[in-house]
Amino acid sequence: MSFGIRFFPPEASSIASSIDALFYTLLAFAAALGLFLTVLVVGYAVKYRVGSAADRTGARARSLPLEMTWSIASLVMAFIFFGWGAVLFVRRDHPPPDAIEIAGLGKQWMWEFRHSGGQREINELHVPVGKAVVVSLASQDVIHSFYVPAFRVKQDAVPGRTTNVWFIATEPGRYHLFCAEYCGTQHSEMGGWVTVLAPEQYASWLGSQDEGESLAASGGKLFRALGCSGCHGNSSKVRAPGLDGIFGRPVALANRQTVIADERYLRDSILVPNKEIAAGYQPVMPSFDGLVDEAELQMLMAYLKSLSFQFPSFPAANSEAPQ
Amino acid sequence: MNRDLAPANYLSEGAWPRAWLLTTDHKRVAWLYLVSLTAFFFLGGAFAVLMRIELATPAGDLVSDDVYNRLFSLHGIIMVWFFLVPSIPATLGNFLLPLMIGARDLAFPRLNLASWYVFMFGSLFALASVLLGGVDTGWTFYTPLSTLYANGFVSTAAFGVFIVGFSTIMTGINFIVTVHTLRAPGLTWFRLPIFVWTLYATSLVMVLATPVLAASLILIVLERVFGIGIFNPDLGGDPLLFQHLFWFYSHPAVYIMILPGMGVVSEVLPCFSRRPLFGYKAVALASMAIAVFGFLVWGHHMFVSGQSAYAGVVFSFLSFCVAIPSAIKVFNWSLTLRKGEISFETPMLYALFFLALFTFGGLAGLFLAALAVDVHVHDTYFVVAHFHYIMVGGMVTAYMAGLHFWWPKLTGRMYSEIWGRIAAAVTFIGFNLTFFPQYVLGFLGMPRRYHTYPPEFAFWHILSSAGAVVLAIGYLMPLLYLAWSLFRGARAPDNPWQATGLEWQTSSPPPAHNFDRMPTVTRPAYDYPMKGLTEKRSDPVEDLV
Numbered sequence: 081m082s083f084g085i086r087f088f089p090p091e092a093s094s095i096a097s098s099i100d101a102l103f104y105t106l107l108a109f110a111a112a113l114g115l116f117l118t119v120l121v122v123g124y125a126v127k128y129r130v131g132s133a134a135d136r137t138g139a140r141a142r143s144l145p146l147e148m149t150w151s152i153a154s155l156v157m158a159f160i161f162f163g164w165g166a167v168l169f170v171r172r173d174h175p176p177p178d179a180i181e182i183a184g185l186g187k188q189w190m191w192e193f194r195h196s197g198g199q200r201e202i203n204e205l206h207v208p209v210g211k212a213v214v215v216s217l218a219s220q221d222v223i224h225s226f227y228v229p230a231f232r233v234k235q236d237a238v239p240g241r242t243t244n245v246w247f248i249a250t251e252p253g254r255y256h257l258f259c260a261e262y263c264g265t266q267h268s269e270m271g272g273w274v275t276v277l278a279p280e281q282y283a284s285w286l287g288s289q290d291e292g293e294s295l296a297a298s299g300g301k302l303f304r305a306l307g308c309s310g311c312h313g314n315s316s317k318v319r320a321p322g323l324d325g326i327f328g329r330p331v332a333l334a335n336r337q338t339v340i341a342d343e344r345y346l347r348d349s350i351l352v353p354n355k356e357i358a359a360g361y362q363p364v365m366p367s368f369d370g371l372v373d374e375a376e377l378q379m380l381m382a383y384l385k386s387l388s389f390q391f392p393s394f395p396a397a398n399s400e401a402p403q
Numbered sequence: 404m405n406r407d408l409a410p411a412n413y414l415s416e417g418a419w420p421r422a423w424l425l426t427t428d429h430k431r432v433a434w435l436y437l438v439s440l441t442a443f444f445f446l447g448g449a450f451a452v453l454m455r456i457e458l459a460t461p462a463g464d465l466v467s468d469d470v471y472n473r474l475f476s477l478h479g480i481i482m483v484w485f486f487l488v489p490s491i492p493a494t495l496g497n498f499l500l501p502l503m504i505g506a507r508d509l510a511f512p513r514l515n516l517a518s519w520y521v522f523m524f525g526s527l528f529a530l531a532s533v534l535l536g537g538v539d540t541g542w543t544f545y546t547p548l549s550t551l552y553a554n555g556f557v558s559t560a561a562f563g564v565f566i567v568g569f570s571t572i573m574t575g576i577n578f579i580v581t582v583h584t585l586r587a588p589g590l591t592w593f594r595l596p597i598f599v600w601t602l603y604a605t606s607l608v609m610v611l612a613t614p615v616l617a618a619s620l621i622l623i624v625l626e627r628v629f630g631i632g633i634f635n636p637d638l639g640g641d642p643l644l645f646q647h648l649f650w651f652y653s654h655p656a657v658y659i660m661i662l663p664g665m666g667v668v669s670e671v672l673p674c675f676s677r678r679p680l681f682g683y684k685a686v687a688l689a690s691m692a693i694a695v696f697g698f699l700v701w702g703h704h705m706f707v708s709g710q711s712a713y714a715g716v717v718f719s720f721l722s723f724c725v726a727i728p729s730a731i732k733v734f735n736w737s738l739t740l741r742k743g744e745i746s747f748e749t750p751m752l753y754a755l756f757f758l759a760l761f762t763f764g765g766l767a768g769l770f771l772a773a774l775a776v777d778v779h780v781h782d783t784y785f786v787v788a789h790f791h792y793i794m795v796g797g798m799v800t801a802y803m804a805g806l807h808f809w810w811p812k813l814t815g816r817m818y819s820e821i822w823g824r825i826a827a828a829v830t831f832i833g834f835n836l837t838f839f840p841q842y843v844l845g846f847l848g849m850p851r852r853y854h855t856y857p858p859e860f861a862f863w864h865i866l867s868s869a870g871a872v873v874l875a876i877g878y879l880m881p882l883l884y885l886a887w888s889l890f891r892g893a894r895a896p897d898n899p900w901q902a903t904g905l906e907w908q909t910s911s912p913p914p915a916h917n918f919d920r921m922p923t924v925t926r927p928a929y930d931y932p933m934k935g936l937t938e939k940r941s942d943p944v945e946d947l948v
Binding site for chain 1: 709738855
C-alpha cells in the first residue's frame with residue numbers, strides 16, 4: 081500500500097474538499113506548465129546543441145504576437161486562480177449563525193479552551209460532528225496560530241485583539257492541533273488534538289466533564305466583582321450606557337460616528353474606555369487594563385453576549401446591583 | 404599568486420594589506436565582499452546542516468529547543484542580510500557594473516569602500532550576537548515575542564542588521580548614479596545588458612525599502628530597551644503594525660535578492676546559445692515592473708494574521724499581478740534557446756538549473772497567493788520550500804552561474820570544467836532532494852520552525868536531511884576547485900566564451916583602470932551572430948516607438 085508514507089492530509093471539515101479542489105487544480109496547472117517548459121527547454125537543448133544539423137533558418141529575437149499571447153494567457157490564469165481563492169476565502173468572515181462558541185486562549189506554550197457550559201480543556205478540543213463551531217481566539221502573551229491541518233483552517237491569536245475561526249467537522253476522529261506561528265522556546269510542543277465526536281457522544285462527553293458554571297455565569301460574577309454593574313446596571317445612579325442586548329447592536333458615539341458593538345468594540349471599551357465614548361455619556365469610566373486578564377475578558381465577553389438573548393429583562397445577576 | 408606571465412593588472416599592483424584594505428578600485432572592493440560573503444554563506448549553511456541533522460528524527464535528540472530556535476533564527480538572519488541581499492550586487496555587480504557600461508569605476512569609489520566597512524561593522528554585531536548566545540526570534544523579529552519575551556541578544560542582532568542596511572543603501576545609490584552618469588558613448592538604456600537593468604531595479608528597491616526596515620528595527624530596540632509602547636498592546640501598541648512595517652521592506656527585499664540573479668541568467672543563456680536574448684525589451688521592462696509591483700504585495704504574508712479579509716483579497720490580487728512579469732521572463736529565457744547553438748559549459752548548466760528551480764518555486768507562489776489555499780499552507784514547510792526554491796534554487800544557483808561565467812575575468816584563471824559540471828549536477832540533485840519533500844510536508848500540515856514533529860512526517864524529513872548533505876557537498880566542491888584554480892588554473896584568455904558585452908573587451912584580469920581605450924557602443928546587447936537569421940537584427944534604439 082503506501083508503506084506508511086503519507087501524501088495527502090485527511091479531509092475532515094466541510095471546507096476541506098473545496099480547498100483541496102483548488103489545490104489539486106493548481107497542482108495540475110503547475111505540473112502541466114512545468115512539464116511543457118521542461119519538454120520545451122530540454123527539447124531545444126538537444127535539438128539545437130552545438131554541431132547538430134537542425135535547421136536554424138527563421139530564427140527570431142522577438143515576436144510581439146507570441147509575447148502578447150503568453151502575457152495575456154498568464155493574466156487570465158492569474159485572475160481565475162485569484163477569484164477562485166478569494167471566493168473560498170471570504171467565507172471565513174461568515175460563520176453560520178447557529179454556531180457553537182468556544183473560547184480559545186493561546187499562551188506560552190499551551191492552548192486552553194473553555195466551552196460555553198464551563199467545561200475547560202488544555203491542548204485538547206472536543207467538538208461535535210456536523211455542527212458549526214466558532215473558536216474565538218485570544219492570546220495571553222505573544223502571537224500564536226490555531227491550526228488544524230485536517231480542517232484546512234488557520235488563524236493567528238493576537239494579543240490585544242479577538243480573532244475568530246470557524247469550521248464544521250465532518251469526520252469523527254482525532255486530528256492534530258498545532259501552533260503555526262513561532263512563539264518561543266517550546267513552540268513545537270504547543271499543540272494537541274482535536275477530537276471530533278458523534279453528537280450523542282459529544283453530549284455525553286460534555287456531561288461527563290466537571291462543568292462548573294457556564295462561561296457567561298462566570299462573566300456575570302466578574303461583572304459584579306469588578307463593579308461594572310454599579311454603573312451599567314438598570315437602576316444605577318451613575319449614568320452609563322445600559323448593556324441590554326448590546327452585542328451586535330449599532331452604538332452612536334459622541335463624535336457622531338456609529339459603530340457596531342462587536343468583540344473589538346467591547347474589548348476596547350473595557351480596556352481603553354475613552355477611545356470611543358457613547359453619545360450622551362460622560363467619559364468617566366476607568367480603564368480595566370491590567371485588572372482583567374485575557375481569560376477573564378473572554379468570560380466578560382460571553383456574559384455580554386448572553387445579555388443579547390435575554391431582552392428585555394436583565395438577568396438575575398443585575399438585580400443585586402447596588403441601589 | 405603565480406603571476407609569471409600575466410601583464411600588469413588590477414591584482415598585481417600594490418601590496419597586501421594596504422593596497423587591498425584601502426583600495427577604491429571597484430574590482431578589489433568586489434573581492435573584499437566576495438571573501439566576507441563566502442564566509443557568511445558557509446556559516447549560515449552550517450546552521451542549516453545542524454538543523455537538518457536534528458530533524459532527521461522526530462524527537463529533539465541532537466540539540467535542545469532553545470538551541471534549535473537559535474539555529475534557524477541565525478540561519479535566516481545571516482543568509483538574508485549577510486549573504487543574499489548583498490550577494491550578487493556587492494560581488495559580481497561591483498566588479499562588473501563599471502566594466503559592462505565602459506566606465507573606469509563606480510560613480511563614488513570611496514563610498515563603495517565605505518559600504519564594505521559599514522557592512523563589516525554591522526556584521527560584528529551579528530557575530531557578537533552569535534557568540535554571546537544567539538537570537539531566538541526567527542529572522543522576522545515578530546513582536547511582541549521579540550520585544551518582550553525573547554531572551555536572546557535581540558537588540559544586538561537587530562542593530563547589526565540596522566547597520567548593514569546602510570551599506571545596502573550606499574551600494575544602491577552608487578549603482579543608480581553610476582548607471583545614469585557613466586555609460587559609455589552610444590550605450591543607450593535599451594542597449595544595456597539585462598544584468599545592468601536588474602542591478603538598477605534592485606538598487607531602486609534597496610534605496611526605497613531599506614529605510615523602512617531601519618525604522619522598524621529601531622522601534623523594536625526602543626520598545627525592548629526603553630519600554631516605549633509601539634507594538635506591545637499592553638502599552639497601547641499594535642503587534643500587527645510591526646508585521647506591516649517589516650514586510651513592507653522584506654517583500655521588496657525578496658526582489659532585491661532575485662532580480663540580480665535574473666540578470667546573470669539573462670547574460671549566460673544568450674552566450675551559450677549563441678543567440679540574442681529573446682524579447683530583450685520585455686525582459687528589461689519586466690525587471691522594472693517587478694521592482695514597482697514588489698512594493699504593493701506585503702500583506703500576502705498576513706492573510707491569517709487578523710488583517711481584514713478585504714485587505715487579504717486586495718493583496719492576493721496584487722500578488723497574482725506581480726507573478727506575471729516573472730512568467731514573461733521565464734518564457735523569454737526558454738525561447739532564447741530556440742534555433743541557437745547550445746553548448747553546456749558549467750555556467751550554462753547552472754543557468755538551466757536556475758530556470759527549472761525558479762520556475763518550480765514560482766509556480767508554488769501561485770498556491771500561496773491563492774487565499775484559501777494559503778490559509779492551509781501558510782507558516783508550513785510549503786512556504787519554506789517555496790522561498791528556498793526561489794532564494795537558493797534561484798538566487799544562489801544564478802550566483803554560481805555568474806561566478807563561473809565571470810571567474811576568468813575576475814581572476815585571469817580557468818577552473819576545472821569537469822569538476823564544475825559535476826558540482827553543478829550534485830547541487831541540482833541535492834537541492835531537489837532537500838526541498839521537494841518540504842512541499843509535501845507543508846501540504847500535509849507540518850508547521851515550520853518546529854524542533855520536534857509527529858512521527859508520521861518522518862519519511863519526508865529524512866529525505867530532506869539526506870538531500871541537505873548532498874547539497875552541502877555540492878557547495879563545498881566549488882570552494883575547493885575555484886580556490887585551486889587561483890594558483891594552478893590555466894591562464895584565461897580575454898574572452899573565453901566568445902561573449903558580447905564590454906567586460907569581455909578588456910584583458911583578463913582587467914587593468915586597474917579597466918580599459919586601455921574607452922569603448923564606444925554601436926550595437927545592441929547580445930549581438931551574437933545568428934545563423935539563418937531572416938529578419939534584419941533590429942536595434943531596439945531605432946525602433947523605439
